[in-house]
Amino acid sequence: MVEFATLGDKKYSLQTIKLVTGDISAGTDIHNIPEEQLLLCEAIDDPYLLPFLLEKFYMMVIKDAEQFRLCLIRIQVDSDMRLNEDIQKHQHRRYVSRTIEKLMYRDIFLEIEREEDVGIEA
Known part of the structure; x- marks a missing residue:
């Protein structure tokens, strides 16, 4: 059963919130989660939204750029x-x-990188 947290008119998967924030105990109170992380949750939960969110990501001022990059890396590792x-x-x-x-x-x-990409010879 997938649980959701709601903020305004948007629903976010708790599993995705936990993954993006790196907080396994994250609950339904998502008011303190940065805007960029919530936007990332939207894109992860519905990848077909990505083309419509690209400009928002591109123009967004990230409060903690390294933390946000860790969010992206967590998603890649989990996937x-x-x-x-x-x-x-x-x-x-x-x-x-x-x-x-x-x-x-x-x-x-x-x-x-594949071995041939970095020039390692057999």
């Missing part, structure tokens, strides 16, 4: 670990987090 549960869902979540990271930070922190 990689849960890929076998629901491939499409977790590929979408990972794509959303990587796209936002690339948009806001100009690179991907957890970029996996």
Whole structure:
């Protein structure tokens, strides 16, 4: 059963809130969660919203840029670990987090390079 927290007219999955905030004990009181993290929750819960949220992310002033990047990395790690549960869902979540990271930070922190990409010879 998926539980939700409501703020205004928007519903947020508690599982997503816990993942984004890194707080496994996060509850339904989400008033203190930064706006950028709530926006990220929206994009993660419904990846098809991403094209409509890109400008908001691009123009947003992030209060704690390193903390926000950790949110994005947590999503990528969680998605990689849960890929076998629901491939499409977790590929979408990972794509959303990587796209936002690339948009806001100009690179991907957890970029996996193949051996031929870094010039290692066998």
